[in-house]
Amino acid sequence: MKIESLLIHGGIDGDENTGAVNVPIYQTSTYKQPEMGVNKGYEYSRTGNPTREALEKLIAELEGGYAGFAFASGMAAITAVIFLFKAGDKILISNNIYGGSFRVLDKVFTNFNIKYAIVNTSKLQEIKEAIDENVVAIYIETPTNPLMDITDIAEVAKLAKEHGLLTIVDNTFMTPYLQRPIELGADIVVHSGTKYLGGHSDTVSGLAVVNSKDLAERLHFIQNATGGVLPPFDSFLMIRGIKTLAVRMDRHNSNAKIIAEYLRSRAEVAKVYYPGFEDHPGHSVQSKQAKGYGGMIAFVLKEGYSYKKFIEGLQFITFGESLGGVESLISHPATMTHASIPYEIRQKVGIVDNLIRLSVGIENAEDLIEDINKAIELAKEE
Numbered sequence: 001m002k003i004e005s006l007l008i009h010g011g012i013d014g015d016e017n018t019g020a021v022n023v024p025i026y027q028t029s030t031y032k033q034p035e036m037g038v039n040k041g042y043e044y045s046r047t048g049n050p051t052r053e054a055l056e057k058l059i060a061e062l063e064g065g066y067a068g069f070a071f072a073s074g075m076a077a078i079t080a081v082i083f084l085f086k087a088g089d090k091i092l093i094s095n096n097i098y099g100g101s102f103r104v105l106d107k108v109f110t111n112f113n114i115k116y117a118i119v120n121t122s123k124l125q126e127i128k129e130a131i132d133e134n135v136v137a138i139y140i141e142t143p144t145n146p147l148m149d150i151t152d153i154a155e156v157a158k159l160a161k162e163h164g165l166l167t168i169v170d171n172t173f174m175t176p177y178l179q180r181p182i183e184l185g186a187d188i189v190v191h192s193g194t195k196y197l198g199g200h201s202d203t204v205s206g207l208a209v210v211n212s213k214d215l216a217e218r219l220h221f222i223q224n225a226t227g228g229v230l231p232p233f234d235s236f237l238m239i240r241g242i243k244t245l246a247v248r249m250d251r252h253n254s255n256a257k258i259i260a261e262y263l264r265s266r267a268e269v270a271k272v273y274y275p276g277f278e279d280h281p282g283h284s285v286q287s288k289q290a291k292g293y294g295g296m297i298a299f300v301l302k303e304g305y306s307y308k309k310f311i312e313g314l315q316f317i318t319f320g321e322s323l324g325g326v327e328s329l330i331s332h333p334a335t336m337t338h339a340s341i342p343y344e345i346r347q348k349v350g351i352v353d354n355l356i357r358l359s360v361g362i363e364n365a366e367d368l369i370e371d372i373n374k375a376i377e378l379a380k381e382e
């Protein structure tokens, strides 16, 4: 089955008992055991729940993995994956991974002596040089947030295998519709389901997919032991969201391309970060490993134009955290997602004050252009 169909019919398709075309919301914490030591595959919903299981089977199939796991948030999924490691282990991470992923490594796991080192994972040589006897995994995000750096997943996974390391990929920005890291050699894929997979900005969720029985057993043990599971209703919302992923992503892709080109054509815009541009440094790798360029864009307004006025000038493009919903969302990395990074470092890596991140929604592209055009006109400083 092709992915467009798998999104709709993958995992557990409907309900065998009643013929319902949707998996029911099994809103139950426990299950009747007909006899001592006998059950129908479920004992307690932290350990297993049929609605959650339907989502877990679905994401495993979509990512081409061995098993999937659903968590109460992307951070809960990422945390569970890091629990696979132990004191003394070191993880190499991309230099601008999601702020929350950095925070949990930097402020929580270091207390347990699980260490990290930051590398530019788009440069294979830098990764090679950072590998020492404590390194156990390479954790990458591609494209990165907000500057859209691209890492070659297949090359990193190959290098990791040579050194006996796990490759972990946060696939939130691309989704399995556009990019399947396990097929490129990765061992574990994590997601914030909150974003494109859910797609409607109505639930917080996280997913992890592993490529082997051994990792599946270990991660299921951690999921049950630590308990950050996704509730049945949210599992249902995720399944519902995933059914339309293909059509949504197609529109996110085409709208983002139109908006990126439009922004680039404007004299008031100094720079546009979008991997779909042929002169983007990661363009060829992105074209090789993914089926599209996604819906995320970042851009910098020229001096003399105010990001505040721009954001205030927007009519329906919504200012707020998060991304990947049907509605266009705009955010300001320097004061929001990346505020915890010191000013000098922000300047150095390119997260300047006039940098704006846009999650392009699936609205009509002309309406989006009109909203952006008006806001640019209002952004000029007096």
Ligand SMILES: *Cc1c(COP(=O)(O)O)cnc(C)c1O
Binding pocket: 073, 074, 075, 076, 098, 100, 101, 141, 145, 170, 172, 173, 191, 192, 193, 194, 195, 204, 205, 206
């Ligand atoms: C949002 C996000 C996360 C964290 O997910 P939550 O669902 O907010 O916990 C992780 N990685 C990326 C790339 C994200 O965008």
